[in-house]
Amino acid sequence: MEVASLAQRVLEGERRALARAISLVEDGRARDAEILAALYPHTGNAHRVGVTGPPGCGKSTLVNALARTMRQRGLKLGIVAVDPTSPFTGGAILGDRIRMGDLVGDPGIFIRSMATRGSLGGLARATSGVIEVLDAAGFDVVIVETVGAGQSEVGIAQTVHTTIVIEVPGLGDDIQAIKAGILEVADVLVVNKADQPQAENTFRALRAMLDVGAPHSGAAGHHAPRAMLAGEDDGKGVEKLSDKGWKIPILKTIASEGQGVEALLDAVQAHRAYLVEGGRLAALARARVASELETLLREALLAELADSLGPQEIERTIDEVLARRLDPHSAVDGLVRLARRSRRGKGRRSRAGVQAQPAETD
Amino acid sequence: MSDRIRVVIAKPGMDGHDRGAKIIARALRDAGMEVIYTGIFQTSESIVETVLQEDADVLGVSILSGTYEHYAKEIGGMLRENGLGDVLFLLGGTVSRQDVNRLKGYGVAEVFGAGAHTQDIVGYIREWAAAREKAG
Numbered sequence: 334m335e336v337a338s339l340a341q342r343v344l345e346g347e348r349r350a351l352a353r354a355i356s357l358v359e360d361g362r363a364r365d366a367e368i369l370a371a372l373y374p375h376t377g378n379a380h381r382v383g384v385t386g387p388p389g390c391g392k393s394t395l396v397n398a399l400a401r402t403m404r405q406r407g408l409k410l411g412i413v414a415v416d417p418t419s420p421f422t423g424g425a426i427l428g429d430r431i432r433m434g435d436l437v438g439d440p441g442i443f444i445r446s447m448a449t450r451g452s453l454g455g456l457a458r459a460t461s462g463v464i465e466v467l468d469a470a471g472f473d474v475v476i477v478e479t480v481g482a483g484q485s486e487v488g489i490a491q492t493v494h495t496t497i498v499i500e501v502p503g504l505g506d507d508i509q510a511i512k513a514g515i516l517e518v519a520d521v522l523v524v525n526k527a528d529q530p531q532a533e534n535t536f537r538a539l540r541a542m543l544d545v546g547a548p549h550s551g552a553a554g555h556h557a558p559r560a561m562l563a564g565e566d567d568g569k570g571v572e573k574l575s576d577k578g579w580k581i582p583i584l585k586t587i588a589s590e591g592q593g594v595e596a597l598l599d600a601v602q603a604h605r606a607y608l609v610e611g612g613r614l615a616a617l618a619r620a621r622v623a624s625e626l627e628t629l630l631r632e633a634l635l636a637e638l639a640d641s642l643g644p645q646e647i648e649r650t651i652d653e654v655l656a657r658r659l660d661p662h663s664a665v666d667g668l669v670r671l672a673r674r675s676r677r678g679k680g681r682r683s684r685a686g687v688q689a690q691p692a693e694t695d
Numbered sequence: 696m697s698d699r700i701r702v703v704i705a706k707p708g709m710d711g712h713d714r715g716a717k718i719i720a721r722a723l724r725d726a727g728m729e730v731i732y733t734g735i736f737q738t739s740e741s742i743v744e745t746v747l748q749e750d751a752d753v754l755g756v757s758i759l760s761g762t763y764e765h766y767a768k769e770i771g772g773m774l775r776e777n778g779l780g781d782v783l784f785l786l787g788g789t790v791s792r793q794d795v796n797r798l799k800g801y802g803v804a805e806v807f808g809a810g811a812h813t814q815d816i817v818g819y820i821r822e823w824a825a826a827r828e829k830a831g
């Protein structure tokens with residue numbers, strides 16, 4: 334199918350086209366870039382919400398309840414539910430839909446299950462691409478459910494606006510270990526399964542932890558990636574916004590009964606208002622674009638450099654450094670200089686080629 | 696279509712035993728496929744909508760009760776109505792031999808009885824995917 338017409342059909346809200354476009358982006362081949370390029374001008378309207386926490390804490394159940402409440406408030410939403418790929422077989426069982434049965438017939442909701450597939454960096458990129466597609470398709474909110482397992486939630490947190498971190502009763506002494514991770518990503522903290530006996534203890538422990546940690550937290554600050562491209566001033570601007578601080582609310586829910594979900598949605602909307610107010614959202618968006626461009630630029634430049642040097646040259650330099658005839662810094666200087674020279678040489682050759690055969694150019 | 700074979704495993708109707716469906720889901724995962732498992736008590740509408748949203752290549756419907764004729768007809772029809780006629784539609788469960796041809800008339804590609812080995816199902820899907828690849 335033509336990418337342009339597929340994009341058009343996505344923009345018109347055709348669900349089959351949307352499903353196809355998501356597959357293209359998830360696979361990350363050449364057409365992925367094309368479809369994203371066609372859809373990108375139509376993105377930027379959806380509020381992006383991450384939901385993360387340990388396996389079995391009730392993420393899918395809570396997303397289901399949250400989605401129903403959002404629908405009652407007139408919001409259309411896309412849901413991306415991520416589950417791990419088996420590292421041994423490359424296969425996956427994606428079971429989040431089991432808890433989202435209430436949502437399937439609703440034309441205002443689109444659910445997509447995703448396997449983590451390759452690397453964490455790859456997952457973050459594929460997920461953010463899928464979010465862009467849903468955003469372009471006109472959903473007001475995009476929710477991403479991921480298992481909290483170390484680095485992955487940080488990666489996802491950088492692509493969403495509001496991150497909900499779910500904990501469950503029964504946290505004990507390991508609260509210190511969790512602390513750093515939570516403060517890193519949480520905008521809203523939830524103790525789910527509040528019907529269980531230890532819920533109150535966990536709630537108090539987490540609140541005490543947040544009271545200690547609060548002054549240094551703040552969504553606009555901790556999610557904003559530090560990008561060299563953003564320059565000193567932009568970086569500081571974002572940093573300063575966080576000084577005012579967003580006080581992370583901590584809420585109790587019983588997701589399986591829908592309890593506490595109205596308050597949770599209120600908290601998400603309050604966080605959205607906090608970000609919009611005073612230009613925080615705009616500053617955050619700018620910092621993220623800068624960081625994304627920096628990542629892509631680094632990859633592109635590195636690939637170009639490696640291409641113009643050739644593998645033998647790099648291997649030879651590694652040997653030199655290994656033998657301690659060359660230090661790493663001088664080695665890199667040498668490689669960069671060599672790459673520049675070889676590129677200039679190639680440029681001259683191809684220009685000469687163009688002059689010799691003008692008929693072949695277009 | 697996706698790089699990986701994506702399979703929706705669904706269980707329609709009021710019968711709440713999903714042991715068989717789960718065994719098949721695991722076998723397909725172990726064969727490197729991405730299996731979207733929907734849980735029990737699905738309607739035909741929700742199954743077809745799930746196939747659509749997930750851009751699935753394959754739909755496996757597991758039925759133990761004697762209602763397969765009804766669901767095969769309904770789901771087969773809805774797949775075609777929604778432009779999903781190219782999805783491989785498989786049926787698993789206890790099916791009388793004399794009904795198989797009629798079920799195929801509704802769009803079911805193959806029926807795997809209660810005694811079928813999971814590896815037969817894996818092999819069937821792989822061969823189908825390879826043939827589709829070749830056809831472009």
Ligand SMILES: Nc1nc2c(ncn2[C@@H]2O[C@H](COP(=O)(O)OP(=O)(O)O)[C@@H](O)[C@H]2O)c(=O)[nH]1
Pocket residue numbers: 386387388389390391392393394395429432525526527528529586587588589590
């Ligand atoms: N008691 C209790 N169980 C819950 C609650 N929320 C979810 N569950 C159950 O916890 C289990 C795991 O839920 P699920 O949403 O699949 O968790 P996920 O793995 O984090 O997505 C399911 O059996 C749910 O029914 C709750 O608030 N209270």
Ligand SMILES: [Mg+2]
Pocket residue numbers: 392393394428429478
């Ligand atoms: Mg889940």
